[in-house]
Amino acid sequence: xxxxxxxxxTLHEIRNIMDRSSRFISLSGLSGVAAxxxxxxxxxxxxxxxxxxxxxxxxxxxxxxxxxxxxFMLSVAGLVxxxxxxxxxxxxxxxxxxxxxxxxxxxxxxxxxNLFIPLAAGGVFCAILLYHNLLYLVxxxxxxxxxxxxxxxxxxxxxxxxxxxxxxIILGLLTSFFVGYGLLAWTVGFGVLHIVxxxxxxxxxxx
Numbered sequence: 001x002x003x004x005x006x007x008x009x010t011l012h013e014i015r016n017i018m019d020r021s022s023r024f025i026s027l028s029g030l031s032g033v034a035a036x037x038x039x040x041x042x043x044x045x046x047x048x049x050x051x052x053x054x055x056x057x058x059x060x061x062x063x064x065x066x067x068x069x070x071x072f073m074l075s076v077a078g079l080v081x082x083x084x085x086x087x088x089x090x091x092x093x094x095x096x097x098x099x100x101x102x103x104x105x106x107x108x109x110x111x112x113x114n115l116f117i118p119l120a121a122g123g124v125f126c127a128i129l130l131y132h133n134l135l136y137l138v139x140x141x142x143x144x145x146x147x148x149x150x151x152x153x154x155x156x157x158x159x160x161x162x163x164x165x166x167x168x169i170i171l172g173l174l175t176s177f178f179v180g181y182g183l184l185a186w187t188v189g190f191g192v193l194h195i196v197x198x199x200x201x202x203x204x205x206x207x
Contacts, residue, residue: 027088027158028095029206032198034087039190042080046073047183065135080190095206111156118149139182143172143189158205164197 049072065073122145126138147168154162168189175185 027161027201028091029198029200029202029204031084031088031091032194032201034091034198035084036191036194036196036198038080038083038087039194040187040192042076043183043187043191046076049073050183070130070135107156111153114156115149115153118145118152121145122149136179136182137176139186140172140175143168143175143185146189147172158201160201160204161197164193167193 049069053069122141125145126141129135129137129141147165147170150161150165150168154165171185171189171193175182178185
């Protein structure tokens with residue numbers, strides 16, 4: 001009986017080693033927290049701008065915005081993306097050094113390719129929505145395609161990330177029915193969910 005248990009334990013260990021060798025596992029939970037905080041700050045800036053420039057900012061999100069307002073929101077979103085990317089790079093590199101793993105290798109490349117293909121498609125689709133002045137669909141589409149990107153990348157990194165992807169997709173679909181709540185959903189999806197996910201990953205893998 002003990003011999004059989006030892007064999008099963010050995011097989012389990014071999015499986016874990018093979019799984020680790022085929023996946024990018026240096027993602028840091030703190031990078032998710034930093035991305036979430038950046039998104040919350042960005043959402044706060046956008047809400048301040050809309051409240052200042054529009055009497056009913058929920059209605060403005062559901063109907064139309066001026067070109068100046070759209071440019072401002074895109075600039076804030078771009079800055080949030082840059083901050084999230086920089087924080088992810090920093091914390092992931094630090095985590096890789098602690099674990100004696102390489103930051104960039106074939107596993108990293110596969111993960112990033114599978115992450116950015118849906119993101120790129122979503123970005124183009126959002127640009128099309130802006131072109132046709134369908135502003136109320138931009139936030140839910142961003143959440144849905146981001147969730148799809150996480151699901152696609154989960155095959156090549158920590159599998160826990162797929163749960164974040166599921167939540168992002170569900171939130172995006174729900175937001176599609178409630179015009180005017182896109183900013184709130186964006187705040188929850190890219191801010192709150194990232195912070196919760198990041199903390200869970202940090203305490204699960206890095207403590």
